[in-house]
Amino acid sequence: MDKNEIKFILDLKDYPLEAIYGAAYVFINKAYLFLDNKSSKKIEISLKGKNKLTKKQLENLKGEFLNELLNYTLRVNLNKHNKKIREYIVNQALFSAFNEEEITQEDKLGYEDDPLGIAVPWEEKYKKEIKKTK
Amino acid sequence: MLISFNKKLYKIKAIKLAIKEYQNLANFSLKQKGNYIQVELKNIDKDVKKIIKDEFCNYVLFKSKEN
Numbered sequence: 001m002d003k004n005e006i007k008f009i010l011d012l013k014d015y016p017l018e019a020i021y022g023a024a025y026v027f028i029n030k031a032y033l034f035l036d037n038k039s040s041k042k043i044e045i046s047l048k049g050k051n052k053l054t055k056k057q058l059e060n061l062k063g064e065f066l067n068e069l070l071n072y073t074l075r076v077n078l079n080k081h082n083k084k085i086r087e088y089i090v091n092q093a094l095f096s097a098f099n100e101e102e103i104t105q106e107d108k109l110g111y112e113d114d115p116l117g118i119a120v121p122w123e124e125k126y127k128k129e130i131k132k133t134k
Numbered sequence: 135m136l137i138s139f140n141k142k143l144y145k146i147k148a149i150k151l152a153i154k155e156y157q158n159l160a161n162f163s164l165k166q167k168g169n170y171i172q173v174e175l176k177n178i179d180k181d182v183k184k185i186i187k188d189e190f191c192n193y194v195l196f197k198s199k200e201n
């Protein structure tokens with residue numbers, strides 16, 4: 001620890017990379033951050049104070065970062081585990097948005113049925129009306 | 135001034151976007167060396183010389199999350 005900076009190493013077995021990015025993003029306003037890959041599963045985080053910080057303040061900054069990291073790790077894990085149920089709920093909501101009667105009525109109709117009279121030729125439809133008015 | 139970004143952690147697209155935003159404060163050059171993308175800064179504006187490295191790294195991180 002030197003030059004207003006604290007460095008520590010995180011294991012990707014404990015914290016997913018997505019969570020590290022999330023926590024780093026939150027800390028962009030509070031400190032200068034730099035990430036480096038020490039080995040395939042270990043990441044070094046450098047936190048540097050934007051103002052002059054004491055050793056204790058730097059330790060506090062590290063603690064706050066680790067708390068935020070834990071928060072993000074939980075979020076990422078919950079997101080992963082609840083993916084299927086979330087998709088199921090959205091599907092159900094979209095399905096129930098359709099009127100049930102509409103669906104059953106549409107199912108009963110054959111392709112030759114014409115409840116709206118769309119298939120009736122123009123002449124047929126309007127000649128009758130003209131005769132009636134005469 | 136040389137900054138080495140690890141390719142596994144920083145996206146080249148984010149670095150290029152950050153350079154585009156900072157190009158009026160210094161002259162930037164990019165090269166790839168092994169697992170790192172090296173960014174060299176020359177002719178840095180006097181007013182920002184002390185903070186440009188840290189601010190630039192934060193900005194790249196910000197752009198990495200955004201893209």
